[in-house]
Amino acid sequence: MSSSKSPLSRRAFGGAVGATAATAAVGLSTAPEALAHTPSGASPAPREREFRADPKRRSKRPNILFILGDDLGWADLSAYGSPDIHTPNLDRLGREGVRFTDAYSGSATCSPTRFSLYTGRFPGRTRGGLAEPIADKSVGLEPTHPTLASLLRGAGYATALIGKWHCGYLPDYSPTRSGWDEFFGNFGGALEYYSKLGLGGEYDLYEGDAEYKDLRYYTRILTERASEYVSRDHDKPWLLNLNFTTPHWPWIADGDTEESAEIVRRIKAGDGRALWHQDGGSLAKYKELVEDLDRSVGKVLQALRRSGQERDTLVVFASDNGGERFSYNWPLAGNKGSLQEGGIRVPTLLRWPARLDGGQVSHAPVFSPDWTATLLEVAGARPAASHPLDGASLAGYLLRGERAPARDLFWRVRGERALRRGNWKYYRGKAGRDQLFDLAGDVREQADKAAVEPARLAELRAAWERTDAGLLPYPS
Structure with a gap:
C-alpha cells in the first residue's frame, strides 16, 4: 500500500464513526485511540481530527x-x-x-x-x-x-x-x-x-x-x-x-x-x-x-x-x-x-x-x-x-x-536494517533473519509475514539494498 495519504476534511470526519470510516477508507496506520489510553482517573483527551x-x-x-x-x-x-x-x-x-x-x-x-x-x-x-x-x-x-x-x-x-x-x-x-x-x-x-x-x-x-x-x-x-x-x-x-x-x-x-x-x-x-x-x-x-x-x-x-x-x-x-x-x-x-x-x-x-x-x-x-x-x-x-x-x-x-x-523510509545501523513502504516494514535484526510486518494491524511487530508474502519481502529487501549500495561502508 502506498504511503500517500489523501487529505481528509476535518469537518466531514469529526465524529467517532466518521473517524473510523476515514481510517478504513484510506488505509491509515493504527489510529491513536487504539495505541494510547487515558490514565486512570484522568479526563479523556479531546478527540483529534x-x-x-x-x-x-x-x-x-x-x-x-x-x-x-x-x-x-x-x-x-x-x-x-x-x-x-x-x-x-x-x-x-x-x-x-x-x-x-x-x-x-x-x-x-x-x-x-x-x-x-x-x-x-x-x-x-x-x-x-x-x-x-x-x-x-x-x-x-x-x-x-x-x-x-x-x-x-x-x-x-x-x-x-x-x-x-x-x-x-x-x-x-x-x-x-x-x-x-x-x-x-x-x-x-x-x-x-x-x-x-x-x-x-x-x-x-x-x-x-x-x-x-x-x-x-x-x-x-x-x-x-x-x-x-x-x-x-x-x-x-x-x-x-x-x-x-x-x-x-x-x-x-x-x-x-x-x-x-x-x-x-x-x-x-x-x-x-x-x-x-x-x-x-x-x-x-x-x-x-x-x-x-x-x-x-x-x-x-x-x-x-x-x-x-x-x-x-x-x-x-x-x-x-x-x-x-x-x-x-x-x-x-x-x-x-x-x-x-x-x-x-x-x-x-x-x-x-x-x-x-x-x-x-x-x-x-x-x-x-x-x-x-x-x-x-x-x-x-x-x-x-x-x-x-x-x-x-x-x-x-x-x-x-x-x-x-x-x-520509502530507510534505516541502517550496524547489524540491523529496516525499510518502511506504506504500512509494510522490512526488518532484519542482529539474528540475520529477514522479517516482514504489516504495521497497520501489527505495530508491535509480532506477526512475521515473510513466509506468506515472499514477493513483497523480496521487493522491499531489494529496495533496501539499492539504497545501501549508495552509502559509505562501515569501517572494519
Missing part, C-alpha cells in the same frame, strides 16, 4: 524552533498514552497543532539522527554519521557540508543551537563552523547535570568554542538561554535548535545534589562507566525527568508567546531516538539502538498558528530528514545541488492540501 491542510492561509517566512528531547520514548508523553507521566505543556503544543503518530528518528541513536536532521541526508552519507554514536575526536560533521543552519543563514536567517551538539568535538567540529551563528551547550553525548563532566571526565559546557562555567542544573540553564533567545527583538527570521539532554542518563533530577556528587566522585576516581548510572534510576525518577522537560518546554513557549512571535513561529518537538531503560514504549517492541519500532518511532508535534489549525492528527509516515527538507522549503531556502537531500518536503502535504510524499 484527521489532518487536512488549509491552502488559503498565508504568512511570512516563519521563525523555526526545533526542540529535541534525548532518549524520549514514543509513549512517554501523556498525549501518546503514558499512564503515569503527565506532560500538559507538550500535550497543549500538540492540541494547538498537529500530532504525528507515525513519525520516526533518522537513526536509532543520538548522533546519527542529528546528522540526518542537520544535513537532511542518511547518516551513512558521511563518515561522522557512521559512528553510532560519536565517542571520540576522530570524526564529526565536516564544516564544508551544507546544513539546515548554513542554508537558512544563506537565506537571511539568524541561527542558534542551544544544548547537545554530539556531532563532533573541538578543535575540528563545532556548530559555529557548520552554520550556526551562536552555540551554547555541550559537545558530547552525555554529561552530569550539575558538574557538566562528560563521558571522558572532561568539562563540557561551552559558549561558542570557549568553556563556560555554570554549575547549576543543566536543564534550567538551557531553558533560561532558550527563553532569552526567543524573547529578543530579532531583525530577521531565526532558527533555534534547542537540544535538551533530558531525560538521558544519568538519572539526576533537579535537586539531586547528593546523587550528583556521588557520580562526580566516581568519575574523578576513574570509573569510565559512572555516567551510565546503571545502578541508579527508577520509574519514579524517570517521571521526574520527563515532567521537568515538559515544564522547561512550557517556559520557553511562554517566553515565545510573551515576545509576540508565537503566531509566526513554526515549532517542532521530537526525540532523537526511541526510549531507553525506563521509557514507556507500549505497544512498540524494542528500544534505543534497535530498528524495531520502539527504537526509532518517536513522539512528534508540530505547531504553526499562522498556517495550521490545531487539534489535528497525522498518520503519514515521516522521519528526521523530512523536516530538513520541509523547513528549507517554508523558509525559502534551496538545498545544495552538490548534496541532494534524502528527506522529502512535507510542505505540500501540510500547507497546500497535497498527498503526503510516497517514498
